[in-house]
Amino acid sequence: MRFSQYLVTTSKEASREAECVSHQLMLRAGLIMKFAAGIYSYLPMGYRVLARITSIIEEEMERIGAQRLLLPFVQPAELWKKSGRWESWGEELVRFKDRKGADFVLGPTHEEVITQLIKQQINSYKKLPVIVYQVQAKFRDEPRARGGVIRAREFLMKDAYSFCQSKEEAKVIYEKMKEAYQRVFSRCLLDYRLVEADTGTMGGEFSHEFIILTNSGEDRIVECERCGYVAKLERAVCITDEAEKGERKPVKEVSTPGIRTIKELSHFLACQERKTLKTIFYETDKGLIAVLVRGDHYVNEEKLRLLLKAKELKLASDNLTRKEIGAEIGFVGPVGLDRNKLVVDNTVMQGKNFVTGANKKDVHLINVNPNRDFEPTLTGDIRFPVLGDSCPLCGNETKIKRAIELGQIFHLGEGYSSSLGATFLDKMGKEKYFIMGCYGIGVSRLLAAVIEQNYDKDGIIWPKEIAPFQAVVIATSPDTARAAEGAYLRLKKAGIDTLWDDRDVSAGTKFSDADLLGIPFKVILGNIFLKEDKIEIKTRRRGEKEKVGRNGISQRIKELVKDAE
RNA sequence: CGGGGCGUAGCGCAGCCUGGUUAGCGCGCUUGCUUUGGGAGCAAGAAGUCGUGAGUUCGAAUCUCACCGCCCCGACCA
Structure with missing residues (x-):
């Protein structure tokens, strides 16, 4: 891709709107553009990253046998009335009528729809268990959007649903899903934690949440730095200190x-x-x-x-x-x-x-x-923990920190299948409710989360697996422009996602933009190329430099990508 | 929903308190020349319903009221 023609605008100045690091960098790097509170467009650079995260998720979902599908964004209210969530969800659920006066909602999640779909598609235990998933926009009319795409009203989510014959089978799938999530987050180079969670409006029997610790987070957690205990503030167990000593004085x-x-x-x-x-x-x-x-x-x-x-x-x-x-x-x-x-x-x-x-x-x-x-x-124990409470595992003093939720998995049981009447016939010919689970990842939020943990003073540092481009070709002098084009074509031919900075701007601008955009490898043709006929490679993450002959550039970048983080 | 802040060119801001010519500055953008190893220089340009509406006034970006939008903290929510 030629930079001069690419729909991206970088900025030196942070927007006044953005408070947290990831939001500022996403705006400065031209990944997103806001249209209303919590409603964003993804520009080509941002969309590339989204697409790469999506493909990692797809690989990991397919690995555990999940099947991708696509459910409607606009859903008939009837299903929500049956599940009871038409009443139990508040204004977060956007409701409207069509021209005939029928009630609809904008999908904030898809338990109702998928349960109805499976109810009609599967009548027999022979097709179970089944796991399906989709990657789709969700809309939740949050009382307060914040932090850019960390908490947006419209956001991209991967949601998966499992249908099983028994609780045992459902638990096996729950564990598989947990492992798949761990692989997804590891591949995104996230330093995440797994914590127990409340089931909230999803209902169900138990749930885990994947979080990262960062000051930009909106959730609060308790952490013990000695033994590693981490829990959501509302789930944290408050242990009781020893009885206070001293006399009981008269009232x-x-x-x-x-x-x-x-x-x-x-x-x-x-x-x-x-x-x-x-x-x-x-x-x-x-x-x-x-x-x-x-x-x-x-x-x-x-x-x-x-x-x-x-x-x-x-x-x-x-x-x-x-x-x-x-x-x-x-x-x-x-x-x-x-x-x-x-x-x-x-x-x-x-x-x-x-x-x-x-x-x-x-x-x-x-x-x-x-x-x-x-x-x-x-x-x-009926209180929230406070700073300095003792760790329930080791007794050490705990700290309260902020966190972002990346994803959550729920064992739902029969809640939705019973309210929507979704049954199958088991081996004995007996009608049974599906045992369900649901599993979500905030895909757009992951972008922000990755940036929160991968940046420096110059900008974003994308992990190779989700970088929008692997390499950016930079000529620092008009004299090397033609050679730079040659290097770009070689890299492109070798199947490496490459951005060619063909703009007529100073070398400094090109370097700064390459850093801001977080592209893992800079391929530089300048003085060294003119004097030694060598192309220079500089890594974004560690700032390491090396020289390579022009014929070896594609091969060397491939090797570097393979070894990179 | 409660508290705080903001709304002036694509972005960042000044002007408002104390009303008064053609509303400025920086970045970005366009054209030309010179430049090009870490956000270049000079010159010439384009670009504004001053958030919206009403009011006060001879006169409103500036004062008053209402509304809308946005950000932050909290409540709420996953």
Whole structure:
């Protein structure tokens, strides 16, 4: 490809819009162009990378026997009504009517559609198991798009679905898929982690997520740098420290006029936030519940819901709380709440002499102690971890870091097949629901993720497997322009994806652009060529240089590509 | 949805507070000449509904109001 004719514009300056490294570099290197919040075009250079990632995915999917297909982007609402997700998804699901007034959605994911397809296509165990996948645009009307293609509303996704006869068979495929994902991410040169995940709106029985650690990430994880424990913040187990030592002092009322928040309280009484307690009311299908966590902690509502075995759980309104305890918000405490269920976080049970609200306006209690001043109905781990919590595996101090999710795999079970009535006949002639799994990779997001882990001050450093071009030919003087064209033609003939920088710009510009674009090998024809009749090769990643005769250029680049990262 | 910021040429910005000729600067773009080993120089050019709408005013990029869009933090979400 001739650079002068290629639809790419590079830029020295970063766009004001872009905050994170990958977003800035993608804009500067001319990979993408924004049309609206979270809606992007991929320019030829960006599309080349997408195509290469897609072909890696295709190879790894085919390796485990998955079959590629293509499902509709626009889906009839009927299927979503059957699965229940017409109601359970909020505004993220884009809904519209066609000219006849029929409801449709823009596909944010394809469990419904694929289940319907398999239901009609497969009636017998003889065709099972089956794994299918596609690479397609998805649309999710996110409340807030961010980080360029890290969280876009329209994005490219690889989604795979498996249909099995039994849970055992499904687990085998789940493991195969996990390995395939590991190969895909390794080939993209990603330093990823595998963590347990919640099943969220997909439903299902268990799930794993592949993530990379980076400051541009939007998810938070807990990591132990000693033993390598990594977990999503909401999944991380909070272990309880040893019981605090010391005397239990007598409870005393203190006047705290107008002091409502934990911050104000700890400031006013000159105590640490960890010495205070928060009392929060939740409305649940099991009634109104009082929940107690330390002042410096936050309630993990999902953990709480599981502990209570509740279906519904939401924060009680201020009015309801006020009515229940007859006191102002900000002065709520556990002492004397006998008629309410009281769920207490483990950490609270280990502490002594806490400050809490007195359930009276402008009054707090000091020296409140669990099992003396209040009795929990239930105790458990119901909080999010905080910086410095002990690692649940080795006890070392943990850190909280940011991460990007690359992909997630779910064991779904029978959820979708039962709601959509998708069955097959087993060996005994008995009708059974398909056991399903679904597996996603954010393909467009992978571009950003790879850049987050492969760049330097000069620009992107593409791993060879997904580089848009393997080599860029640069003539640094008009005198070597013809020879450069010759080298370009040789490389092209040898089947090497090569960009020929035939622009009439300075050598410096060509070098800078080659670096920004992240092309693994620069093939340079300049002074050295004129003096020694040698072509110079410079690697992007390590900056290593070597000289080679003009006849050996294709052969040498092939060798270098083979050995490169 | 809450908080903060922004909207002026393709991109990055100045001008706005304190209203007043033809709205500037840098990058990029076009033409010519000289250049070409790490983002060249000179010269000449093209390019703007100042986000939209209303209002105040003799006069609005500038002041007022409403709306739209975008970015960041959070909520939300995978």
